[in-house]
Amino acid sequence: MIDRGDLWLVVIGLGLGSFCLRFLFLGLVGDRPLPAWLTRHLRYTAVAMMPALVAPLVVWPAATGGQTDPVRMIAAAVTLGVGLFSKNVILAILSGAAALVAGGYLLG
Amino acid sequence: MATEKSDYWQGFQAGLPFLLVIAPFGTLFGVLATEAGLNLFETLTFSVVVIAGAAQFVSLQMLQDHVPALIVLASALAVNLRMAMYSAAITPHMGGLPLWKRALSAYFLVDQTYASAALHFEQHPEKTLGQKFAFFMGTMTPICPPWYLFTLIGAWLGEAVPADFGLDFALPIAFLAMIAPALRTGSHVVAALVATLGTLLLAWMPYNLGVLCAAALGMMAGAETERRMAQ
Numbered sequence: 458m459i460d461r462g463d464l465w466l467v468v469i470g471l472g473l474g475s476f477c478l479r480f481l482f483l484g485l486v487g488d489r490p491l492p493a494w495l496t497r498h499l500r501y502t503a504v505a506m507m508p509a510l511v512a513p514l515v516v517w518p519a520a521t522g523g524q525t526d527p528v529r530m531i532a533a534a535v536t537l538g539v540g541l542f543s544k545n546v547i548l549a550i551l552s553g554a555a556a557l558v559a560g561g562y563l564l565g
Numbered sequence: 566m567a568t569e570k571s572d573y574w575q576g577f578q579a580g581l582p583f584l585l586v587i588a589p590f591g592t593l594f595g596v597l598a599t600e601a602g603l604n605l606f607e608t609l610t611f612s613v614v615v616i617a618g619a620a621q622f623v624s625l626q627m628l629q630d631h632v633p634a635l636i637v638l639a640s641a642l643a644v645n646l647r648m649a650m651y652s653a654a655i656t657p658h659m660g661g662l663p664l665w666k667r668a669l670s671a672y673f674l675v676d677q678t679y680a681s682a683a684l685h686f687e688q689h690p691e692k693t694l695g696q697k698f699a700f701f702m703g704t705m706t707p708i709c710p711p712w713y714l715f716t717l718i719g720a721w722l723g724e725a726v727p728a729d730f731g732l733d734f735a736l737p738i739a740f741l742a743m744i745a746p747a748l749r750t751g752s753h754v755v756a757a758l759v760a761t762l763g764t765l766l767l768a769w770m771p772y773n774l775g776v777l778c779a780a781a782l783g784m785m786a787g788a789e790t791e792r793r794m795a796q
Contacts, residue, residue, distance in 0.1 A: 458602050463634040467624050467641070468607075470634075472614035474642045480671040482652040483659060491653055497788040502646040503619075504744065504753045505760040505783025509776045510623055510640070511740045512761045513768055519630065520733040529734055536738050540745025546586060549742035557734055 528560035569699040572692070576703025579685060583677040583708050590618050591712050593735055595719020596726055597622070601629050605720050612716040616709065617675060619743070620644045622736050627773060636772045643780060651679040658686040659701065661694050670698070673705040752794065756787025 482491075515533045517523040536553030543549065591612070598608040615621050624641040628634075651674050659670055681704045686697060748754050760783025767775030 459628045463628060463637070464603070464607065466634045467628060467637050468611050468614055470638045471617075471620060471624055471641050471645075474638070475615055475617050475620065475645045475648060476672060478642070478645055478648040479652050479674040480668060481649050482656045483671050483674070484664065484667050486653070486656065494788070496650065496653070497791055498784050499646060499650040500791070501753065501756040501784040501787030502643065502650075502780070504747050505756045505787060506640075506644050506646075506776075506780040507619065507740050507744050507747075508757045509760040509764040509779040509783060510626075510644075511737050511744070512764045513776070514626075514734075514737045515741075516765060517768075518733065529737075532734065533737060533741055536741040537745055540742045541748070544746040546742045546746060547589065549745060550589070550738055553738040553742065554735075557738070 528557065528564050531560050532557035569695050572696040572699040573703035576681070576685070576700035577706050578703075579681040579700075580677065580704035580707045583681070584711055586677065587708055587711050588715050590739065591715025592719035592722065593739065594618065594621055594625070595716040595721070596723040597719075597735065598625055598716075599720045599723025600726070601625055603720075605717070608720040609713060609717055612713050616672070616712060617645050617648070618712075619740070622739065626736055630773075632773050636774065636777075640773065640777055643777060647676075648674060651676075651683075654683060655679065655686075658682075658697055659694070662698055666698055670701055673701070673709050675708065677708045678704050750791075752787045752790040755790045756783040759783045759786035 511533075515529060516525055518526055518529050520526075521529075532553050535556035536549050539552040540546065540549035594612065595608055598611060603611070611621060611625075615624075620641040623644050624637050627637040627640060632640075652671065655670075655674065659667065662670070678701065682697075682701050685700055685704075686692070692700070744757060748757060760779050763779030763782045764776055767778050769775070770778065
């Protein structure tokens with residue numbers, strides 16, 4: 458069960474913080490250019506943060522008590538593979554889900 | 566003001582295809598939040614206040630894993646750092662608006678509204694400030710309110726979905742699907758690989774700090790690769 462104090466701290470903090478990030482330049486900085494090194498790093502936040510979050514969930518899933526699970530590894534590989542080839546987010550999700558369900562029947 | 570009205574509808578049409586992404590993701594968030602024990606009000610408030618899909622999924626997952634709230638906050642804000650980049654990129658087009666319109670636009674500045682507005686503004690530099698604002702509001706209409714609506718639908722559905730449905734893996738699959746098309750250049754691939762390796766090697770760190778450190782390492786690796794490739 459999620460602690461309600463933690464939940465509201467995160468919801469309100471994240472809401473305010475995200476708004477500040479969105480308002481930062483539009484509202485405060487105006488059209489002064491950003492230093493190149495900063496934009497260069499900001500460009501990679503999404504592609505660095507998301508794999509960092511996902512990799513442990515794939516390799517050590519909480520649902521299996523942290524045991525590496527071949528079905529989940531295969532589903533992850535299928536999702537990434539289809540995503541890379543098709544560049545289609547929805548198709549990749551559906552393929553990964555299908556692999557997870559099929560793998561669960563065949564191996565589980 | 567007939568022209569601004571037509572700009573609104575142009576924006577609406579530009580934003581409409583994103584409904585295909587918003588609907589399933591919003592529903593999924595509603596389902597997962599309900600599974601995590603949030604009630605309708607808490608789930609909907611989450612989407613209205615934060616209005617950022619990836620960060621919402623991340624913080625929900627970490628809250629469930631009982632990670633301390635401040636670490637959850639730091640990680641989710643790190644996921645949203647890209648919003649600052651959108652803000653910077655859109656400022657040359659909308660920076661001249663009155664403050665309340667800039668604040669309103671900032672609230673609705675998400676991946677999809679940014680993508681369609683930035684594309685349109687670059688193709689039509691001749692548009693007036695008023696027309697650009699109308700376009701932005703038009704783009705937001707089929708993206709942001711549906712995000713709330715589908716969160717709510719998901720929350721209703723979530724009460725009907727059995728808890729043991731492999732849903733624990735919905736978030737990794739959704740993220741992996743989003744990462745793949747984002748790997749546009751070699752530098753992006755390097756950033757993702759370093760972050761992946763880093764997070765697995767740093768998993769021993771307390772409070773999920775390994776995730777933040779690995780992401781920082783990945784960003785530095787991506788930025789450095791880009792700098793060297795440009796030389």
